[in-house]
Amino acid sequence: MPIIYLSPSSQEGNAYVNGGTEEYYMNLVADAMEPYLQSNGIRYVRNNRNLTAQQFINQSNNGNYDLHLALHSNAAPEGMYGSKQGVDVYYARGSSRGKRAADIFARNLRSIYPNPSLVRSIQTSTIGEAVKTRAVAVFIEMGYHDNTADANWIKNNIQTIARNLVLSVTQYFGLPFIEATPAQAGIVRLTSGTLNLRAKPDLSARVIASIPNGARVVVLGEWQGWYVVRYGNNTGYSDGRYIQLI
Secondary structure, three states, X not given: OOEEEEEXXXXXXXXXXXXXXXXHXXXXXXXXXXXXXXXOOOEEEEOOOOOOHHHHHHHHHOOOOOEEEEEEEEOOOOOOOOXXXXXXXXXXXXXXXXXXXXHHHHHHHHOOOOOHHHEEEEEEOOOXXXXXXXXXXXXXXXEEOOOHHHHHHHHHOHHHHHHHHHHHHHHHOOOOOOOOOOOEEEEEOOOOOEEEEEOOOOOOOOEEEEEXXXXXXXXXXXXXXXXXXXXXXXXXXXXXXXXXXX
């Protein structure tokens, strides 16, 4: 299953016009994303808010991530405070995979942002977390925190934004989206053989591991009769008919 580097802002000095900071609210979004990521079997490593952006890049590059996702909010230039609105989704100039990812995030964010025409995917050659990572990267400016309407939209829609972002993550990886549900313990029940743990909910998908009868697993989510299963260090999909929830 995919693994992402989740990088909410550490910019505690960027104040929202109506109280709070960019660091605080982007970390709230990341907090709200975690249950959705778990239910969908998306593994993640989250940054440490005490580090710098360059340190985030270094951490990401020292791992083996399938996507680097940076969460920020924006501010208008001096002299224009409060005058700009919109969501900008950045990707590295010339990266076809980055563009595909950014276009997915932008398309889905248009469905929840009050003015869809102000949501754009934009290529960049200057934003470090978009252009300096080994992993495909998407850097999202979630709105303008010096604009009252945008700041209120972010504050009042933390859960909706988090769900929308994880929906985009699953679509980028070609996986079904599963609503957040509590993890449950399960036991594999077979009459013979072993239970396949697959990369996708499809009988032709790659087998990640084989699970013996009687093995204990953790069921993270469910989609059309398939369970998202964690077995040891492996996470994938197994036929739910052969797992008894306990």
